[in-house]
Amino acid sequence: xxxxxxxDTFSTVVVRPDFNPEKYVNELTRKCIGGQExxxxxxxxxxxxxxxxxxxxxxxxxxYMQFIETAKEISHLESEMYELSRLLNEQNSLLSSLxxxxxxxxxxxxxxxxxxxxxxxxxxxxxxxxxxxxxxxxVLEKVEGAMAILEVPGRVLLHEGTLMELDPMDNKxxxxxxxxxxxxxxxxxxWIQNSxxxxxxxxxxxxxxxxxxxxxxxxxxxxxxSLFKLLAFPDTRVFRCSSAKLKREWLDKCDHAKKSxxxxxxxxxxxxxxxxxxxxxxxxxxxxxxxxxxxxxxNDGPAEPExxxxxxxxxxxxxxxxxxxxxxxxxxxxxxARDFIDKNCSNHMSDPVIEEIRRKLDARVKxxxxxxxxxxxxxxxxxxxxxxxxxxxxxxLLNQLGRSTQACDLFLKLCTSILKVQLKRVKRExxxxxxxxxxxxxxFSNLTDMAREFLRAFPNSPNCASAFVGWAGSELTHLTxxxxxxxxxxxxxxxxxxECVTCVRDQCDQLCELGIDLRYQLDGQLRTPLIxxxxxxxxxxxxxxxxxxxxDKWHPLNLQNKAGLTKFIQEMSxxxxxxxxxxxTGECWINLTSNTVAFCKLYLALVEDCLCLATAELLYTIxxxxxxxFHAQLKHVEASLKNDKLRSESKFIQKNAVFLLDTLLTxxxxxxxxxxxxxxxxxxSLQEEYAWIKKEGxxxxxxxxxxxxxYSSSEYL
Amino acid sequence: xxxxxxxxxxxxxxxxxxxxxxxxxxLTLQFMYDEFVEDYEPTKADSxxxxxxxxxxxxxxxxLDTAGQEDYxxxxxxxxxxxxxxxxxxxxxxxxxxxxxxEFREQILRVKNDENIPFLLVGNxxxxxxxxxxxxxxxxxxAQQWNVPYVETSAKTRENVDKVFYDLMREIRSRKMExxxxxxxxxxxxxxxxxxxxxxx
Ligand SMILES: Nc1nc2c(ncn2[C@@H]2O[C@H](COP(=O)(O)OP(=O)(O)OP(=O)(O)O)[C@@H](O)[C@H]2O)c(=O)[nH]1
Ligand SMILES: [Mg+2]
Numbered sequence: 001x002x003x004x005x006x007x008d009t010f011s012t013v014v015v016r017p018d019f020n021p022e023k024y025v026n027e028l029t030r031k032c033i034g035g036q037e038x039x040x041x042x043x044x045x046x047x048x049x050x051x052x053x054x055x056x057x058x059x060x061x062x063x064y065m066q067f068i069e070t071a072k073e074i075s076h077l078e079s080e081m082y083e084l085s086r087l088l089n090e091q092n093s094l095l096s097s098l099x100x101x102x103x104x105x106x107x108x109x110x111x112x113x114x115x116x117x118x119x120x121x122x123x124x125x126x127x128x129x130x131x132x133x134x135x136x137x138x139v140l141e142k143v144e145g146a147m148a149i150l151e152v153p154g155r156v157l158l159h160e161g162t163l164m165e166l167d168p169m170d171n172k173x174x175x176x177x178x179x180x181x182x183x184x185x186x187x188x189x190x191w192i193q194n195s196x197x198x199x200x201x202x203x204x205x206x207x208x209x210x211x212x213x214x215x216x217x218x219x220x221x222x223x224x225x226s227l228f229k230l231l232a233f234p235d236t237r238v239f240r241c242s243s244a245k246l247k248r249e250w251l252d253k254c255d256h257a258k259k260s261x262x263x264x265x266x267x268x269x270x271x272x273x274x275x276x277x278x279x280x281x282x283x284x285x286x287x288x289x290x291x292x293x294x295x296x297x298x299n300d301g302p303a304e305p306e307x308x309x310x311x312x313x314x315x316x317x318x319x320x321x322x323x324x325x326x327x328x329x330x331x332x333x334x335x336x337a338r339d340f341i342d343k344n345c346s347n348h349m350s351d352p353v354i355e356e357i358r359r360k361l362d363a364r365v366k367x368x369x370x371x372x373x374x375x376x377x378x379x380x381x382x383x384x385x386x387x388x389x390x391x392x393x394x395x396x397l398l399n400q401l402g403r404s405t406q407a408c409d410l411f412l413k414l415c416t417s418i419l420k421v422q423l424k425r426v427k428r429e430x431x432x433x434x435x436x437x438x439x440x441x442x443x444f445s446n447l448t449d450m451a452r453e454f455l456r457a458f459p460n461s462p463n464c465a466s467a468f469v470g471w472a473g474s475e476l477t478h479l480t481x482x483x484x485x486x487x488x489x490x491x492x493x494x495x496x497x498x499e500c501v502t503c504v505r506d507q508c509d510q511l512c513e514l515g516i517d518l519r520y521q522l523d524g525q526l527r528t529p530l531i532x533x534x535x536x537x538x539x540x541x542x543x544x545x546x547x548x549x550x551x552d553k554w555h556p557l558n559l560q561n562k563a564g565l566t567k568f569i570q571e572m573s574x575x576x577x578x579x580x581x582x583x584x585t586g587e588c589w590i591n592l593t594s595n596t597v598a599f600c601k602l603y604l605a606l607v608e609d610c611l612c613l614a615t616a617e618l619l620y621t622i623x624x625x626x627x628x629x630f631h632a633q634l635k636h637v638e639a640s641l642k643n644d645k646l647r648s649e650s651k652f653i654q655k656n657a658v659f660l661l662d663t664l665l666t667x668x669x670x671x672x673x674x675x676x677x678x679x680x681x682x683x684x685s686l687q688e689e690y691a692w693i694k695k696e697g698x699x700x701x702x703x704x705x706x707x708x709x710x711y712s713s714s715e716y717l
Numbered sequence: 718x719x720x721x722x723x724x725x726x727x728x729x730x731x732x733x734x735x736x737x738x739x740x741x742x743x744l745t746l747q748f749m750y751d752e753f754v755e756d757y758e759p760t761k762a763d764s765x766x767x768x769x770x771x772x773x774x775x776x777x778x779x780x781l782d783t784a785g786q787e788d789y790x791x792x793x794x795x796x797x798x799x800x801x802x803x804x805x806x807x808x809x810x811x812x813x814x815x816x817x818x819x820e821f822r823e824q825i826l827r828v829k830n831d832e833n834i835p836f837l838l839v840g841n842x843x844x845x846x847x848x849x850x851x852x853x854x855x856x857x858x859x860a861q862q863w864n865v866p867y868v869e870t871s872a873k874t875r876e877n878v879d880k881v882f883y884d885l886m887r888e889i890r891s892r893k894m895e896x897x898x899x900x901x902x903x904x905x906x907x908x909x910x911x912x913x914x915x916x917x918x
Binding site: 169170208210211212213214215216217218219220221224229231232233234236251255258262319320323359363366 | 725761762764765766767768781786788791792794795796799813
């Protein structure tokens with residue numbers, strides 16, 4: 001067996017499901033002669049293993065990329081589906097409003113328009129009516145004896161289909177039925193068996209939708225998937241559709257037709273109701289005037305005022321209004337009824353009829369409130385598309401009904417879920433700062449909108465306003481805890497944090513315009529993580545200073561050439577060290593060490609970040625950070641000065657020290673005071689503590705002990 | 718294979734009535750499939766059929782689960798006409814639903830024109846005793862007034878679920894036997910039963 005052959009087969013052997021490593025190795029050792037050959041085999045296996053692991057990594061990576069791609073695609077699709085369903089809903093409501101319009105046969109009344117337009121309108125109407133008749137006639141032509149159906153004006157066909165009628169006793173098929181759902185009736189026709197020509201049907205019966213009970217057969221001893229029943233006394237009829245889906249369609253269409261009819265009847269009733277809704281006309285006079293009341297004469301007790309019809313019908317009317325979601329009408333009717341009862345019936349407290357009406361009215365008020373509250377409730381299958389604006393109506397009515405507290409509660413819950421959805425859309429991509437800016441932007445702009453909407457919905461209600469403030473606070477807590485998790489990680493630099501925090505603070509401040517100041521709370525919640533982050537970065541920076549100190553050779557910085565020098569001077573002036581040019585020597589030398597220069601840059605950046613973050617609560621920590629980091633650098637300088645090996649460099653070391661104290665530290669102290677309005681005692685005390693470095697010669701240095709113990713003194717500052 | 722028609726077991730038609738959300742569907746589904754549905758989805762009108770053994774005899778029960786909220790009284794009439802017995806359900810946690818049973822009872826009596834129609838007053842959600850709004854005494858006194866049994870059930874724990882359906886079927890069955898007797902004798906004589914007055918409110 002040649003070796004190359006073996007390597008080839010090896011990979012195929014290994015992937016076999018029954019591969020047994022022990023057995024394989026045994027065989028290998030048996031075949032190989034001497035250690036060298038074994039070694040070679042081992043290497044081969046090793047290289048194969050390496051290759052495999054590389055391949056595996058690649059595969060994993062590729063899968064990972066694919067996974068990410070797919071996830072993106074899916075979220076894309078999701079939003080598209082969302083959009084689609086919204087569009088479909090819109091279409092649906094548009095279509096249904098169109099059908100109700102044509103059902104009623106009434107068109108939008110044309111106001112003062114030009115003659116031609118009116119003419120055109122009329123022509124349109126006539127055309128439409130003709131079109132409707134034509135369409136229906138075309139359908140009904142196939143049904144013998146159905147022409148009478150055409151006579152009712154405004155009738156339209158909503159649905160048509162073939163059904164199999166079953167015997168209600170034993171569920172055996174009887175015959176095929178052609179069913180037509182019109183806007184007001186269901187018409188059934190039998191099939192005329194005729195082998196020649198197109199199918200024809202024979203009119204059988206119609207059922208009024210207002211009294212026809214359509215029953216979904218869920219289970220008929222195991223079968224029933226595609227069955228439904230019609231109950232129209234004395235008939236009970238069972239039908240089978242060709243599929244469960246078609247059955248669903250029939251049921252939905254019937255239900256829809258029934259609802260539309262109800263709406264139409266309601267509208268008619270409304271119209272007549274408004275017609276005789278004249279407030280001056282009292283119930284009493286109405287009933288006295290009416291000569292057609294046959295019970296009037298028999299009433300020989302104390303003349304009781306007959307109740308007006310609208311009041312008697314009020315409970316049913318309210319039910320219809322509520323079912324049809326005509327909430328305003330319902331509210332108006334409730335107010336009217338309450339008014340009436342209060343005005344006219346206060347002396348009839350014990351009157352059972354009035355009591356009954358009052359009880360019914362209360363029940364309706366309760367159910368209206370419930371429906372309105374449902375309206376505001378958040379549930380997973382409800383779209384939040386309409387946003388808060390969609391809630392206005394329910395909130396207004398609930399306020400009118402004296403349920404502000406509940407409305408406010410639900411409103412805020414709604415806000416919570418809208419906010420959640422909005423924030424979920426923000427994807428974490430790219431720089432942290434961008435993410436935070438986007439997140440904060442969405443959060444606070446939504447909060448602003450919500451505050452506006454809230455103030456509009458619950459004006460001058462201190463209770464609700466305080467609920468809103470409380471709510472906003474808790475939402476803010478969510479946001480900050482999310483930010484803390486996402487942003488305050490050990491690896492995030494203090495400058496990133498500073499940028500993020502200032503960004504969020506600015507956004508938060510914009511809310512103040514509406515009188516909602518969450519800034520104190522925001523700062524409070526960020527305080528602990530910020531202190532932690534500041535302390536962490538102090539540790540890191542002090543360590544870095546020590547590390548670089550250990551490698552410090554105390555050589556002047558060489559910038560290689562003129563261009564490098566110019567660039568360097570520019571760079572340093574940009575960060576505020578304008579006097580850098582006084583340190584230039586020769587063509588391209590700076591009379592400072594690269595360590596000093598690097599520290600200078602780093603420290604200035606740190607100062608800027610710290611000053612950005614500074615709040616009264618963070619001041620102590622910030623002083624600590626600025627002081628300790630600078631102190632670490634000074635300690636390095638001090639140690640170098642005392643180092644015998646560096647005695648020859650002491651002049652140069654001192655020069656660096658002077659730069660650190662007189663230039664860098666002074667600038668920083670200045671910036672600090674400018675930004676915060678007072679001196680930084682910690683930095684001032686460093687300035688004092690190390691003033692000796694600038695004056696003393698190297699000789700005295702060695703013997704002099706440190707003037708003060710700094711730590712204990714500064715701790716209490 | 719010839720199958721005789723009269724081999725079909727007897728069919729008892731039960732109607733579930735009561736306000737929306739009281740647990741009509743929950744009771745039905747618990748009885749049919751031994752499961753409790755936590756979500757509330759208002760019913761339109763659903764029918765179920767199942768073979769059961771009633772006192773050793775195989776029978777079929779047909780349950781019509783109606784909508785608590787039906788806008789057309791005429792449609793409600795049609796439901797009620799098709800029933801032989803009624804479970805009139807309310808929720809013990811909701812007084813309104815208890816008050817509503819009065820209206821349902823009146824409508825059923827009007828439609829069936831029979832004061833002794835098999836009928837049980839059912840107080841559902843007995844597992845939610847801590848939220849009880851309707852006392853046992855109140856419910857019992859109404860049942861007594863109507864001369865019907867009152868049973869408390871829980872569709873959640875299955876307490877008394879079988880009982881109400883079986884008790885009602887027994888009533889329906891004994892009613893049918895009674896009717897058959899009179900039928901076989903002098904023919905159906907409805908006038909013997911207590912007829913209802915037409916009451917105009
Ligand atoms: N705890 C408890 N909840 C119940 C019980 N019965 C029903 N429910 C709950 O009450 C709600 C309404 O129950 P349904 O059975 O759908 O009510 P329904 O009477 O059929 O209502 P409609 O179909 O609208 O007339 C559901 O959320 C059920 O889970 C019960 O016995 N105990
Ligand atoms: Mg139901």
